[in-house]
Amino acid sequence: MAPYASDDNTTAGETDDLPAGRRKAARYVVPVAVMGVAAATIGLVPALADSGDPDLPKITAEQLIDKIAKSDVQQLSGTVKITTDLGLPDLGGLESGLMSGAARHGADGGSSADPSAKLTELASGTHTLRVAADGPDRQKLSLLENAAEYSLIHNGKDVWGYDSASNEVYHGTAADHGAHGRQQPPATPKDFAEEALKAVDPTTSVTVDGTAQVAGRDAYNLVVKPRQSGSTVGAISVAVDAKTGLPLKFTLTPASGGAAVVDAGFTQVSFAKPAASTFDFTPPKGAKVTEDRELEHAGKAPERAPEHEGDRHAGGVPEGFSGLNTIGEGWTTIATFDTDGEGLPTAGGGAGGDLGGFLDSLGDKVSGKFGSGTVFSTRLVNALITEDGKVYVGAVTKDALVKAADAAK
Structure with a gap:
């Protein structure tokens, strides 16, 4: 070397x-x-x-x-x-x-x-x-x-x-x-x-x-x-x-x-x-x-996260979520998984609508070839949740998440 x-x-x-x-x-x-x-x-x-x-x-x-x-x-x-x-x-x-x-x-x-x-x-x-x-x-x-x-x-x-x-x-x-x-x-x-x-x-x-x-x-x-x-x-x-x-x-x-x-x-x-x-x-x-x-x-102790041989980014996925995969490499790696078809609550009527409106206020609406969704941004980790329940998350920019979602289509 x-x-x-x-x-x-x-x-x-x-x-x-x-x-x-x-x-x-x-x-x-x-x-x-x-x-x-x-x-x-x-x-x-x-x-x-x-x-x-x-x-x-x-x-x-x-x-x-x-x-x-x-x-x-x-x-x-x-x-x-x-x-x-x-x-x-x-x-x-x-x-x-x-x-x-x-x-x-x-x-x-x-x-x-x-x-x-x-x-x-x-x-x-x-x-x-x-x-x-x-x-x-x-x-x-x-x-x-x-x-x-x-x-x-x-x-x-x-x-x-x-x-x-x-x-x-x-x-x-x-x-x-x-x-x-x-x-x-x-x-x-x-x-x-x-x-x-x-x-x-x-x-x-x-x-x-x-x-x-x-x-x-x-x-x-x-x-x-x-x-x-x-x-x-x-x-x-x-x-x-x-x-x-x-x-x-x-x-x-x-x-x-x-x-x-x-x-x-x-x-x-x-x-x-x-x-x-x-x-x-x-x-x-x-x-x-x-x-x-x-x-x-009592069910309070955390369960061991599943290990997947050969997947260095593997980890536990919460119940109701499935199919953890990664896109890209290095610092721009994006983790993606499904919420089993359930996207964010919409801003319509009822309790779910109230929650949807609140969540909308915290995120940015985006759209592309993948359809539409909401990006929740921090200064380090950003997450895109599409309306059909797909999640893209990583230490990457909002544009990188949208590009990844478009490429997955």
Whole structure:
């Protein structure tokens, strides 16, 4: 494989020989599976980099990617600030109500401490997290809220979630999480960067763009950009710790410009071994404790998404939807599936008509060879729903969705 040029003018072919695990689609950093969250919500805090760029040895993009891949930080603690902003229309607080309602779903037999519900709050707004890790069997993440705190603790075989606002506790095991296919949303710069680097393929430009200081640490800036037109992704920037290779800051900016869609970065970090007591947890007196198995039996535990061999974009399709396929490649990949012939409610009379009118107000009417439909737009993920119930969704422009629908006819 030809090395990356020292001036970082990376060519598409130079990235093509990277391991397959790094070439999967970061265009699904916000995947189809979370479109439900995106449709209800996903800004960026001011840049977390300190003033003054450090003078570091030159490094190529390939070397920096390898540095990230080889990073083996086992022990750390710190504070992360994460902000997400899809630029959704103002729904008068409805979206925040939906998110908090999901987190408080204990009223219908679940638990507000269930991480699969609570951590969806990270998909909207600005949040401060405290994180700690001591090897693969001990991690802790605390979501700081107004006068409350939510903590997710993995200590050996036990996984605990505690919501101080409701005094509810979730308890499961690492084995339970694996068996149920539970996946938590990205929360740290490393989580986001791992997804982003899967996009390194011939449709991607990768460069090193100077240096920065993040949380008092010297870092290199790795920039990942789509080469294709039609993507809503402008650029992904990852600040990589010069010493350890750990991603310290992740920023995804949209092609339309303005504030970032996702920004997650350490404001403070230490690589010292956290105290063992950091990962201790005993349910407080009077707390309601819900076992993971109880959620499973109550039908609350999420099912494992089906896997389709050879389909790198495969994922679960909600009940009533079928035929998940993809169109195109690289950053302009579009997922398409059917709503089993049911399009959006029309703006006619009755309750369905009222809903149709409301939905119409949030989207843009479009037409083409495919017929007509409505495009629901965010700053990153857009979706076209045709009147005959076909859905086209991806991190692409509205025009790209219409072209894909026309080509399918």
